[in-house]
Amino acid sequence: MQNFDYCTPTRLIFGKGIISHLPEVMKPLGKRILVTYGGGSIKKIGLYDKVMELLKDFEVFELPGIQPNPKYDPSVLNGVRMCKEHNIDVLLAVGGGSVLDCTKAIAAGAKYDGDPWDLISYKVKAKAALPIVDILTLAATGSEYDAGGVISRTETNDKIGYIDPLLYPVCSLLDPVYTFSVPKRQIAAGCADAMNHVMEQYFVEDTTLLNDGFCEAEFKSLMINTRKCLENPEDYTARAEMMLCCTYGCNGILALGNSESGWPCHGIEHALSAYYDITHGEGLAIITPRWMKHILNDRTLPRFVKYGINVFGIDSSLDKYEIANKAIEETYKFFESIGIPMHLRDVGIDESRISEMAHHIAVNEGLDHAYAPLSEKDIEKILMDSL
Amino acid sequence: MQNFDYCTPTRLIFGKGIISHLPEVMKPLGKRILVTYGGGSIKKIGLYDKVMELLKDFEVFELPGIQPNPKYDPSVLNGVRMCKEHNIDVLLAVGGGSVLDCTKAIAAGAKYDGDPWDLISYKVKAKAALPIVDILTLAATGSEYDAGGVISRTETNDKIGYIDPLLYPVCSLLDPVYTFSVPKRQIAAGCADAMNHVMEQYFVEDTTLLNDGFCEAEFKSLMINTRKCLENPEDYTARAEMMLCCTYGCNGILALGNSESGWPCHGIEHALSAYYDITHGEGLAIITPRWMKHILNDRTLPRFVKYGINVFGIDSSLDKYEIANKAIEETYKFFESIGIPMHLRDVGIDESRISEMAHHIAVNEGLDHAYAPLSEKDIEKILMDSL
Numbered sequence: 041m042q043n044f045d046y047c048t049p050t051r052l053i054f055g056k057g058i059i060s061h062l063p064e065v066m067k068p069l070g071k072r073i074l075v076t077y078g079g080g081s082i083k084k085i086g087l088y089d090k091v092m093e094l095l096k097d098f099e100v101f102e103l104p105g106i107q108p109n110p111k112y113d114p115s116v117l118n119g120v121r122m123c124k125e126h127n128i129d130v131l132l133a134v135g136g137g138s139v140l141d142c143t144k145a146i147a148a149g150a151k152y153d154g155d156p157w158d159l160i161s162y163k164v165k166a167k168a169a170l171p172i173v174d175i176l177t178l179a180a181t182g183s184e185y186d187a188g189g190v191i192s193r194t195e196t197n198d199k200i201g202y203i204d205p206l207l208y209p210v211c212s213l214l215d216p217v218y219t220f221s222v223p224k225r226q227i228a229a230g231c232a233d234a235m236n237h238v239m240e241q242y243f244v245e246d247t248t249l250l251n252d253g254f255c256e257a258e259f260k261s262l263m264i265n266t267r268k269c270l271e272n273p274e275d276y277t278a279r280a281e282m283m284l285c286c287t288y289g290c291n292g293i294l295a296l297g298n299s300e301s302g303w304p305c306h307g308i309e310h311a312l313s314a315y316y317d318i319t320h321g322e323g324l325a326i327i328t329p330r331w332m333k334h335i336l337n338d339r340t341l342p343r344f345v346k347y348g349i350n351v352f353g354i355d356s357s358l359d360k361y362e363i364a365n366k367a368i369e370e371t372y373k374f375f376e377s378i379g380i381p382m383h384l385r386d387v388g389i390d391e392s393r394i395s396e397m398a399h400h401i402a403v404n405e406g407l408d409h410a411y412a413p414l415s416e417k418d419i420e421k422i423l424m425d426s427l
Numbered sequence: 428m429q430n431f432d433y434c435t436p437t438r439l440i441f442g443k444g445i446i447s448h449l450p451e452v453m454k455p456l457g458k459r460i461l462v463t464y465g466g467g468s469i470k471k472i473g474l475y476d477k478v479m480e481l482l483k484d485f486e487v488f489e490l491p492g493i494q495p496n497p498k499y500d501p502s503v504l505n506g507v508r509m510c511k512e513h514n515i516d517v518l519l520a521v522g523g524g525s526v527l528d529c530t531k532a533i534a535a536g537a538k539y540d541g542d543p544w545d546l547i548s549y550k551v552k553a554k555a556a557l558p559i560v561d562i563l564t565l566a567a568t569g570s571e572y573d574a575g576g577v578i579s580r581t582e583t584n585d586k587i588g589y590i591d592p593l594l595y596p597v598c599s600l601l602d603p604v605y606t607f608s609v610p611k612r613q614i615a616a617g618c619a620d621a622m623n624h625v626m627e628q629y630f631v632e633d634t635t636l637l638n639d640g641f642c643e644a645e646f647k648s649l650m651i652n653t654r655k656c657l658e659n660p661e662d663y664t665a666r667a668e669m670m671l672c673c674t675y676g677c678n679g680i681l682a683l684g685n686s687e688s689g690w691p692c693h694g695i696e697h698a699l700s701a702y703y704d705i706t707h708g709e710g711l712a713i714i715t716p717r718w719m720k721h722i723l724n725d726r727t728l729p730r731f732v733k734y735g736i737n738v739f740g741i742d743s744s745l746d747k748y749e750i751a752n753k754a755i756e757e758t759y760k761f762f763e764s765i766g767i768p769m770h771l772r773d774v775g776i777d778e779s780r781i782s783e784m785a786h787h788i789a790v791n792e793g794l795d796h797a798y799a800p801l802s803e804k805d806i807e808k809i810l811m812d813s814l
Contacts, residue, residue, distance in 0.1 A: 041442070041603075041663075041664055041667040041668065041671075042442065043441060043442025043443060043444075043445060044439070044440075044441050044442065045438070045439070045440050045441070046438070046439045046441070047436070047437065047438035047439065048435070049434070049436045050434065051432070051433070051434035052431070052432070052433045052434065052683075053431075053432050054430060054431050054432070054433070054683070054684065055428070055429065055430025055431065055684075056430060057430075058430060216428075248648065248664075248667075248668045248671070249644070249647060249648040249651060249652070249668065250644050250645065250648040250668055250671060250672055252644070253640065253641070253643065253644020253645075253647065253648065254640070254641055254644055256640065256644075257636070257637050257639070257640020257641055257643075257644065258637065258640075260636060260640065261635065261636040261637040261640065264636060265636070276428075277428055277635075280428040280635075280684065281428065281635045281636065281637055281684075284428075284635070284637060284683060284684060285637055293680065296439075296441070296671060297441065297442075297667065297668075297671060
């Protein structure tokens with residue numbers, strides 16, 4: 041077991057109707073609020089009006105239009121400018137992981153005098169950040185309970201995971217009802233994102249019986265509840281369990297004391313969505329089973345065997361490689377069954393830029409130090425297998 | 428799934444040698460420290476000297492002699508008096524759950540002008556508390572990661588669980604090496620305490636696949652690692668996993684969104700150790716299987732069946748009551764196998780005060796609202812069955 045230093049100070053207020061707590065949550069944080077959101081789905085479901093009504097005693101400014109794979113330019117830059125111009129006290133992100141991630145970068149940038157990219161690219165360490173509150177509308181990234189965000193910079197094909205303990209939300213307001221209108225394709229992509237977060241912590245060298253059990257519970261619950269959400273989008277219990285499963289995805293609680301995996305699938309996928317702006321969860325679902333097949337060997341075999349038996353109930357008396365290969369196949373079939381396009385070509389990616397992406401990943405993601413080390417050639421092979 | 432409001436702000440620094448972080452943890456909290464500890468085992472293992480050496484630049488005061496089932500008089504009262512007299516900035520608890528629990532009551536009492544019992548008995552709500560840091564030497568209660576403490580008042584046979592969000596430790600320093608010297612009887616009692624914490628959250632009406640998986644991982648890890656610690660007290664990995672398992676016991680993370688059980692075994696056991704000052708974990712181990720047998724009925728059956736199959740691997744094709752009864756038997760046999768005396772008579776309790784205790788519990792613990800409601804008669808029956 042590895043040493044660790046862990047603290048997640050975020051308060052989670054969870055359940056039906058909990059949005060009524062918003063004013064009391066915001067009050068101690070300040071009067072001037074920048075509300076950040078995406079393409080307007082929060083208006084369709086009535087959440088925007090509800091938020092504005094609850095914030096009637098505050099001074100509210102708005103940054104709409106934050107896109108999936110949130111962009112440094114214009115969203116982060118505009119947000120930082122608005123915070124400085126209007127002397128904002130606190131940020132309220134209303135939306136999914138992209139809105140939240142973008143809001144985190146804004147929170148740090150607002151308290152920094154230079155170019156916010158200095159912070160995101162780790163050239164400069166942030167000294168302060170504005171407080172962040174969020175109202176989540178999509179179960180997926182876990183950004184509501186972690187200190188990180190992923191920001192894309194189009195002109196350089198960069199997609200960087202920016203992490204700083206200053207960026208934990210003060211409070212996340214989680215009402216599963218606001219996820220009822222999430223369309224099926226997004227439900228599936230959110231599930232794949234969360235499944236992969238758990239995989240990146242489960243497929244490691246050094247783990248514990250406890251952490252493995254936590255992760256296996258996550259896998260099983262995510263699969264069963266995703267199916268339920270797809271069948272009946274207004275199944276409160278399934279939406280609620282999905283939401284909680286996703287919330288635990290990235291703050292480390294599922295794997296305290298585990299060794300690091302290097303988050304290889306995320307490393308590879310970040311290039312895919314930086315170059316092609318595809319949906320992150322879909323990219324992960326496509327990469328994952330090919331990555332699994334590529335790294336399966338005598339050393340990694342026991343992890344796949346455990347995964348196969350405990351998550352998919354594969355007969356433990358079978359040959360070990362048979363169990364492992366079945367487990368990989370089950371993973372693929374699950375993603376396929378929830379409607380995810382399982383080939384890069386299905387999401388508009390052909391072989392033309394694969395070597396370029398493989399090179400970019402090899403240079404930037406440090407995957408030669410991953411649980412199963414990946415060279416540029418390995419990465420290229422995984423991408424080619426994913427076509 | 429139930430609504431919830433959750434936040435555990437405590438920082439966990441975990442692993443071999445992490446005590447070196449002590450000065451940097453204490454520094455922002457103040458100069459004047461009251462170090463609280465128990466009967467001197469921390470001196471035997473060299474921890475006391477190490478702490479004093481690390482705190483050489485602070486002004487250190489000491490409250491030794493905190494007993495198991497920590498007492499309001501003298502420990503809490505003396506601690507509060509010392510804090511006020513010496514203008515203490517921060518408390519450092521060095522020991523197990525009893526030292527920590529006592530220190531929490533001192534932290535609240537130190538910032539209150541009246542009788543600290545007003546706070547513990549919930550007559551008055553605390554407005555502030557001194558910050559608490561701890562160095563844990565026993566895996567058991569989970570007090571290092573929750574906001575509660577249990578305090579006994581001998582003259583009234585009261586043993587009260589005192590909970591207030593002000594009482595989360597700022598930081599818990601968890602080095603499994605400091606648990607190497609814990610004797611076998613305490614290892615077993617600590618395991619039983621932690622097992623029961625999980626049971627009190629698992630045997631409920633409304634739960635989720637995710638939470639059940641978390642709890643089942645806890646049960647399995649606690650049992651396997653307790654056996655390993657008993658076999659080889661210096662098995663670092665087993666001690667470490669035990670420590671982490673116990674840390675999650677009481678802060679709610681294993682069961683967010685579950686309905687409440689009413690913590691029936693704790694309600695009953697608190698009277699046993701208030702009247703007879705027995706070891707809390709042993710009392711719980713004795714009560715638990717008798718409580719299980721008593722509440723098993725058509726309504727509770729599915730929980731016991733799930734517990735039996737997923738925790739003990741009992742054949743799922745058997746009759747459901749057979750599975751449930753086997754699961755209860757396995758629970759009993761596990762506690763017995765780790766050396767716990769499994770009858771009240773073994774720990775010096777006979778029938779003489781059973782009716783009196785049953786009455787005390789029925790009046791004070793609210794178990795008529797438990798998952799399986801318990802009347803005074805039910806409680807008396809469970810206690811009689813435990814003789």
